[in-house]
Amino acid sequence: MTPPSDQGQRSVGDVAPTLAELTDRVLFDRIWQDPSLSPRDRSLATVSALIALGRTEQLPFHLQHAIDNGLSHDELATLITHLAFYAGWPAAASAVPRLRELARNAT
Structure with missing residues (x-):
């Protein structure tokens, strides 16, 4: 299993925490990890x-x-x-x- 991403948190978390959360949990942890x-x-x-x-x-x-x-x-x-x-x-x-x-x- 790939470790959770923190790219969103590092790049925008200080200004847009919800965007950071969506980036990390949905985009990088879910979409990018889909084996399709x-x-x-x-x-x-x-x-x-x-x-x-x-x-x-x-x-x-x-x-x-x-x-x-x-x-x-x-x-x-x-x-x-x-x-x-x-x-x-x-x-x-x-x-x-x-x-x-x-x-x-x-x-």
Whole structure:
């Protein structure tokens, strides 16, 4: 069994405790742990949605989570390129600096 998440508490708990509780108990402990999709597939879907919606402030955490869930840097770069055609060039171009930051921090 995966230990309970405290990501929500750490990121927003001081300002929005109910959002933190929902993030930890529902999103990360229930949704992300549902075996119907693999963590890798969930990361692909999440990163794709964040890029398509222009939510780049959430990308650093989820790009790292995607790496932890088995995606490679090259696969994420390919995903960003693929999304340029479906989500728009600016959305993809805005994601590239976040992926670059991840690569720099890994070295």
